[in-house]
Each structure stands twice: as C-alpha cells, then as structure tokens.
Amino acid sequence: MNILVINAGSSSLKYQLYNMSTETAIAKGRVERIGMDSSILTHEVDHQPEVREVSEILDHTTAIKKVLDMLTHRKFGVLRNIADIQAVGHRVVHGGESFSESVLVDANVKLEIRRLFDLAPLHNPAHMMGITAVEDNLPEVPQAVVFDTAFHQTMPPSSYLYAIPTVLYRKHKIRRYGFHGTSHDYVSQRTAEFLGKPLSQLKLITCHIGNGASCTAILHGKSYDTSMGMTPLEGLMMGTRSGDLDPAVVPHTINKEDLTLNEVSSMLNKHSGLIAISGLSSDMREIVEAMNEGNESAKLAFDMYAYRIRKYIGAYIAAMDGADAIVFTAGVGENSDVLRKTVCERLTFFGVKLDEERNSVRSSEPRTITTDDSAVAVLVVPTNEELLIARDTYRLVKNKTAGQASF
Ligand code: ADP
Numbered sequence: 001m002n003i004l005v006i007n008a009g010s011s012s013l014k015y016q017l018y019n020m021s022t023e024t025a026i027a028k029g030r031v032e033r034i035g036m037d038s039s040i041l042t043h044e045v046d047h048q049p050e051v052r053e054v055s056e057i058l059d060h061t062t063a064i065k066k067v068l069d070m071l072t073h074r075k076f077g078v079l080r081n082i083a084d085i086q087a088v089g090h091r092v093v094h095g096g097e098s099f100s101e102s103v104l105v106d107a108n109v110k111l112e113i114r115r116l117f118d119l120a121p122l123h124n125p126a127h128m129m130g131i132t133a134v135e136d137n138l139p140e141v142p143q144a145v146v147f148d149t150a151f152h153q154t155m156p157p158s159s160y161l162y163a164i165p166t167v168l169y170r171k172h173k174i175r176r177y178g179f180h181g182t183s184h185d186y187v188s189q190r191t192a193e194f195l196g197k198p199l200s201q202l203k204l205i206t207c208h209i210g211n212g213a214s215c216t217a218i219l220h221g222k223s224y225d226t227s228m229g230m231t232p233l234e235g236l237m238m239g240t241r242s243g244d245l246d247p248a249v250v251p252h253t254i255n256k257e258d259l260t261l262n263e264v265s266s267m268l269n270k271h272s273g274l275i276a277i278s279g280l281s282s283d284m285r286e287i288v289e290a291m292n293e294g295n296e297s298a299k300l301a302f303d304m305y306a307y308r309i310r311k312y313i314g315a316y317i318a319a320m321d322g323a324d325a326i327v328f329t330a331g332v333g334e335n336s337d338v339l340r341k342t343v344c345e346r347l348t349f350f351g352v353k354l355d356e357e358r359n360s361v362r363s364s365e366p367r368t369i370t371t372d373d374s375a376v377a378v379l380v381v382p383t384n385e386e387l388l389i390a391r392d393t394y395r396l397v398k399n400k401t402a403g404q405a406s407f
Contacts, residue, residue, distance in 0.1 A: 001397070002026075002084050003390045004071075006064075007091040008130025010122065011035055013063050017071060017078065017085070018390035025386065027071060027078045031063040039063075043070045051076045060133035068137060088134050088143045089393030091182070091385065092127045094120035095147030097173060102150065102392035104400060105131055105143040113145070119173070119230070142400065144393040151181030154222035159319075162229075176234070178226035180208045180330075184216040186388040187329045187381045192221075194366040194381065195325065203320045205313055208383065209339070210330030211239045211282070215309065217316035225319050227312050233269060236312060237305045239282030242272035244308075277301035284332045284339065306342040313343070317350055323376050326352070329383040335362075340369065344378055351375025 001021070007014040016028040029043035029051075039057035044050050051070070057063050068082050079085065090105075096116045103109055110131065117124050127145075134143055152160075160176045161169060168174040184206045191206075192199035199221035207215045213236040216226040227235025227243075237243040250264055259267070275282040278301035280290055287305075290298035317323045326347075328340055337359045344354045353374040361367065366381040 001086045001394060002079065003393050004067075004085050004088045004134075005091075005386045005389045005393070006088060006130050006134065007386075008060060008126050008133075010126040010129075013060060013067070013130060015067050016386045016390075018387070020390065020394045023387060023390070029067070029070065031057060031066065034058075034060060034063050041066050041070060043076060045076065045078055048076070060129040061136040064130075064133040064137045082138065085138065085141060087393050087397040088138065088141055089389040090127055090130055090134075090143060090145050091148070091389055092145045093123035093148045093179065094177070095145075095149045095153075096177070097153070099145075099147045099150050100153035102144055102146040102389075102396060104396050105145055109145065119177075142397050144389075144396045146182055146389040146392050148179045148181050149177040151185040152176075152178030152216070152223040152226050155225060159225040174230055176226070176229040178214070178216070178223065179228045179232045180212065180214045180216075181223070182385040182388050183208045183329060183383040184214075184218065184223065184226070186385060187327055187383050188218045188221065190366055190381050191325060191327050191379060194379065195377070197324075202325065203323045204325050204327060205316045205320075205323050206327045206329065207309060207313070207333055207343075208330045209236075209309065209328060209333035209336075212241070213238045213243075213309075213330070213332070215312040215316060217319050219320050225316060237277075237308050238273045239284075240270050240273050240275050242268045242276075274301045274305060277304060284336055288336065288338055302339075302342070306339055309339075309343045310346060313347065314350075317376075323350075325377040325379055327379045327381050329381050334380055334382050340378070340380070344370075347376070352378060354378065 003018045003020055005016045005018060011034045012030060012032045014030040016025045019026050027045045031041045033039045034057050037056060038054050041053045042050060057066060071077050072079050072082055094116050096119055098112045113124055113128055131143060187206050188199060188204050191204060192202055204218040205215060206218060212232055214226055214228045217224045233241050235243050253264055274287055278287055278298045280286060280298055287298045287302050291302050313326055332339055340359055341354060344352050353371040355369060355371045359369040364382055366379060368377055368379050370378045
C-alpha cells in the first residue's frame with residue numbers, strides 16, 4: 001500500500017509518499033508560498049537531484065494537484081498512476097479532548113476539527129484546507145488524521161489542569177493539551193525496541209528539541225505530563241518562543257509598553273526564546289558557533305536553554321518517581337552533542353554518567369550516550385513523525401477494509 005502523508009500549513013504543504021511494504025518514504029517534497037505569486041514546489045526522490053518548479057499555486061487544491069502530477073511525472077515521478085495512492089494521512093495539530101487517537105476522516109470528524117479552530121487558529125484551518133484539497137483531487141481515497149495532542153490525552157487531571165477557576169475548563173476547555181505527541185509516541189516505541197524492554201515497564205523522559213521543544217514524562221507507555229500547554233508556548237525555552245513565564249508579565253508589559261494583546265502574543269511566540277536572548281538567531285547551530293567565538297549573549301541564551309531542559313528532566317524524574325531513560329530527539333536533540341552534554345553534566349545526582357565519545361558519534365540510528373554503568377540511560381533516538389502517521393493511516397484503512405479486497 002502507498003500512503004501519502006500531508007502536513008498542510010496556511011501557505012505551505014509538506015508531503016511524503018510511503019511504501020508500506022518496506023515502510024520507506026519513496027518521495028517527498030513541499031509546496032511553499034501557496035496563494036502568492038511564484039509558488040515553489042520542491043520534490044525529492046532518493047539518489048536523484050532535487051526538482052524545483054516555480055508556478056502560480058493559488059490554493060491548496062491546486063497544490064495537491066501539482067504534487068500528484070509530480071508523483072506521477074514521467075521523469076521525476078515514482079507512481080504510474082494516482083490510483084496507486086491508496087490512502088492519505090494528515091498531521092493535525094489540535095485534537096482537543098475529542099481525539100485520543102488517530103481516526104479516519106468522515107463528516108463528524110471534519111465538524112469536530114472545525115470546532116477546534118478556536119484552540120488552534122493558526123493550524124487547524126490549514127489542516128482542514130489540506131483535507132478538502134485531497135477530497136477535491138482524490139474523492140475515493142480514504143483519509144486519516146493524526147493529532148499532535150492525542151498521545152497526551154492519557155495525562156491525569158493533576159497534570160493537565162491549570163490552577164485557575166474550574167469554570168474556565170468546563171466552559172472553554174482551558175487546560176494543558178501538550179503537542180509533539182506523534183514524535184514522543186514514536187520515539188518512546190523506538191526506545192523500548194532499542195532497549196529490548198516492553199514499553200509498559202518503562203519510565204521515560206523524551207525531549208523533543210527542535211525549533212519547537214517539549215519534554216514528556218512517559219509512564220509505562222502513557223504520557224503522564226508534558227511541558228507544552230494549551231498552546232505550544234508553554235514549557236521549555238525555544239527558538240522564538242519564551243516558554244514558561246509569570247503570566248503577570250503580560251498585563252505588565254501591555255501597560256508599560258503600550259502594546260496590544262496581539263502584539264504581546266506575537267512577541268512571546270515569534271520574538272522571544274533563543275533569538276531574544278542572543279540577539280542573533282533562533283537556530284541553535286548559529287548560537288553554538290557564536291558562543292564558541294566568545295559571544296556572551298549567545299552563551300547566555302545557550303545556558304538558559306539547556307538549564308530549562310535540565311529542570312524539566314528533574315521535575316519529571318520526581319513526577320514518575322524515577323526514570324529508566326532520558327531520550328533526546330528532533331533537530332537540536334539529535335544533532336547537538338554540546339547541548340546534550342550541558343544538560344546531562346549536572347544530572348549526576350540521579351546517576352547519569354555521560355560517555356563523551358558515545359555522545360560525539362553521529363548516526364541516524366538510535367544510540368546510548370551514557371556509560372554502561374550509568375544508573376539512568378541517556379539515548380539519542382531520531383524521530384520520524386511522518387512514518388508514525390503513515391503507520392496509523394495504514395492500520396486504520398486496513399481495519400476498515402478487513403474482509404474486503406486486500407491491498
Ligand atoms: P521543527 O521543530 O521545525 O520540526 P527540527 O526538529 O527540524 O524543527 O529542528 C530544527 C532545528 O534543529 C534548527 O532550527 C536548528 O536549530 C537545529 N539543528 C539542526 N542541526 C543542528 C546541529 N548540527 N546542531 C545544533 N542544532 C541543529
């Protein structure tokens with residue numbers, strides 16, 4: 001079965017085509033600047049140079065049509081016919097309390113995703129455009145939706161409630177939801193496989209450290225607590241997001257700087273974190289480079305960033321009364337040995353013993369970076385959210401068609 005995985009944004013759309021018999025991505029790419037002039041489609045197939053096509057793509061329906069044309073292109077394509085795509089899986093950021101697992105798209109599911117626009121005004125409407133665009137182009141093909149929040153629906157109320165009047169939760173569902181769930185889920189499964197132990201017996205702390213960043217306490221395979229909140233703004237310091245701060249900072253800043261709520265929201269989401277403290281960049285590579293050249297603001301930004309990760313790890317060891325492994329993943333977590341070292345070097349109280357040589361190895365495979373006698377193992381496990389979306393879609397479509405024609 002071939003499954004097309006789609007991550008639709010408001011003006012962009014990323015795709016990967018998975019062959020499920022080998023679980024490999026046979027083509028991938030992205031469309032950028034949808035709705036603007038000079039839209040760009042970038043398409044990649046293994047061992048071949050990237051293809052770039054500039055054209056006018058005014059909406060998501062046209063974007064999907066272009067992607068399908070590329071996937072079946074005589075020279076650059078990997079399929080003979082679009083009928084070779086048997087299902088489509090979409091990433092959806094917010095599933096609220098309605099979705100604790102991935103589901104096939106039907107009228108009710110679409111209604112519910114629309115109802116959740118309120119909680120994710122930047123993301124869910126764009127995902128909906130992706131779903132409609134696939135319907136327009138491939139009306140017979142089943143679609144599934146995989147939610148970033150679903151994995152965290154196992155959190156107990158003591159983790160997900162904010163200590164504010166409960167009427168706000170009852171009326172408006174204001175609570176912690178958590179994000180990056182697909183990544184935390186995938187990485188925890190991969191970690192259990194790697195350690196050769198059932199997930200149901202493990203206490204894990206997964207640290208997804210990319211442009212966005214979050215830590216999750218995974219108790220016996222289930223999310224017990226996570227650092228992101230009602231929105232992805234809470235928790236760790238990130239590339240451009242502040243992470244945790246005293247909520248009183250918001251009205252105070254509005255008063256002192258004569259800003260609007262939207263301006264403060266934009267400040268906290270887009271102009272805070274690494275870029276604000278370093279004054280340089282939101283990209284950890286540039287921060288490390290500048291720090292190595294003696295830039296003090298970059299060093300402070302780096303130290304704050306690492307310190308907050310360490311604090312969350314400490315909190316989650318306490319929350320679960322122990323941890324078998326701490327796992328780093330995503331762009332920074334997988335690639336920055338200096339970040340991992342800085343986080344781990346003051347976890348010795350918990351018995352973490354980093355092996356510097358293992359930490360400096362680069363590999364796309366899961367690996368341990370602590371010594372064999374470390375009381376808590378620290379691992380690097382590359383994430384693959386698209387594969388998990390493809391797997392969930394495959395499972396749902398197969399279950400639905402069980403007993404009917406086989407793929
Ligand atoms: P997203 O959250 O957008 O999915 P990624 O997980 O792809 O992000 O992470 C992207 C970030 O990873 C980049 O902004 C960059 O800061 C960081 N990164 C990538 N490679 C390295 C590296 N070698 N060292 C440090 N940081 C890196």
